[in-house]
Amino acid sequence: MKRQIAYFLVVFIGFLTLLGHFINYSPLNNFIDNDATQWFDIISGFAAFLGVINLLQLHLNKVTNKRANWEYSIVTLAGFTLMIIFGFIYNGSEVAMGPHLKEKGSAFYWMFENIYLPLGATMFALLAFFVASASYRAFKIRNFEATLLLISGIFLMIGRVPIGQLIPWWMALEIYICLIFAIIANRFKERKVMLYSLVIAMTTIPFLISFFNLSHLAIFKIPDLQEWIMAVPATAGSRAIMIGIALGTIAQSYRIITGRERSILGD
């Protein structure tokens, strides 16, 4: 019965919200635009409280039962308790309780500025190291798709930063030639033939481009090429993903409000 009531509420509110976008009836529109948003606000307040309780329970259980990595849970609980103390009990300044959360001088503010902020930035900064290491190992010319990813990745990496603007047209051209040879390298049976072909291509093609006055083309300017990659292939890919997600969302929402999808209640 408990579940049925919960499910009835989900279906009822789901249909009501959906109808609010299709029926021009002011009490319904008012409910959707104003009351429902406030309901959500209240519910999310309680949800945050439940989340806090859940976090405490989870880590306390982990410590008491000495499960794997329980030592880290002590750090979590200690941090949690400290922030609770400095947030609700001990202020450490002349500022009144409440505003002390965002006023200089309070212990909570000090902790936010000197512990939380640098730690947060450090965590995100670590990505640079992992991305560097991962791209070194994973960006390999294995097949056509991987090569495309590698080429666009390199152009985006160089084109997005100011150093990309310093690369002259002929250097961009030499990069293209090297990349083309990297792709077709396996087709050469003789290593010497490949090397001679590469040297000939690298010396003659720039002269040809210069002779036909084609050096101004955007393809030879890495930042412009990077902008094109973002504006055309990346946009096309993103749109395809977005349309797919939207269709999936519609299908899933339909399943939920018609009672076909019950996993939301933990079934």
Add this chain to the structure above:
Amino acid sequence: MDKIENIFIKLGQLDRRFIFFLIGLSVLIPLLKPGLINIPIKTTSNSEIVFKELDNLNEGDKVLVSFAYGASTKPEIHPMSVAVLQHLFSKGVKVYTVPLWPEGLMMAKYAIEEVVESNLFNIKEHTNYISLPYKAGGEIIIRGIATDIRSIFRQDVNNILIDDIPMMNGINKITDFDFVFDLSAGVPGNAEWVQFACDENNVPLSSGCTSIMVTDAIPYVESGQIRGILAGMPGAAEYEQMVFKYLNEMGDSKFLNKEALIIPGKATSRMSAQSIAHLLMVVFIIFGNISYYMIRRRNN
């Protein structure tokens, strides 16, 4: 020839700690010695669009600035927040800040404080800017701002009733703003502003976000639903450069304090570090591929 091959193979199998060390150095040296490598910053079309859009605003126009980022993405987004606020205050625009992330409240406070402390503008709270408090709900809050802002926010961040703040007169919903600027590092962010508020109400929107978000946001930019985008640290550096030039070339203005020192923001100096790190990563990738090719060839 075998010796050269062996060298390349070894270069492609470097220990990851060595890579970490080199990346660390490549970032640390330009950050510690900002003048050591000076690379000129060229603006991209998307940053220029953002600048033009904000530059077209007039004195007294109302701009809602959404702060949806936190401590982790502060180094990337915060410089553009400060540059955008500087640009807005230099035009005499009224700024309404709204945090959509819990930490966004502090980020908005830091950005406003930085602008106030620069002494470039004579700005006062509740006259030139107002800070709204954080409310949980993400896109629901955006939806609430779109339809009835007063049902969501009854007080400002200092617990003053918004009905008592003259700057809030006439502000009831999203259409009462002349522009929305989103500063985001995730969800809710620019996509939610498009979907739940700005697009259906025809309110112009621009965004500044992390580099990683740009691919998701670019369809909205290409369709004009987001008017230009500041993409990560490079976008912030470009915008800083444009605002720096604009403030320096600004004639007599009642909004700008000419005696104050105009200095370029932090993103500009950080770009050298990012440039060197990106270049190093490309070099690593090239070595990795040469090594991969040689190993494959040897095995064959």
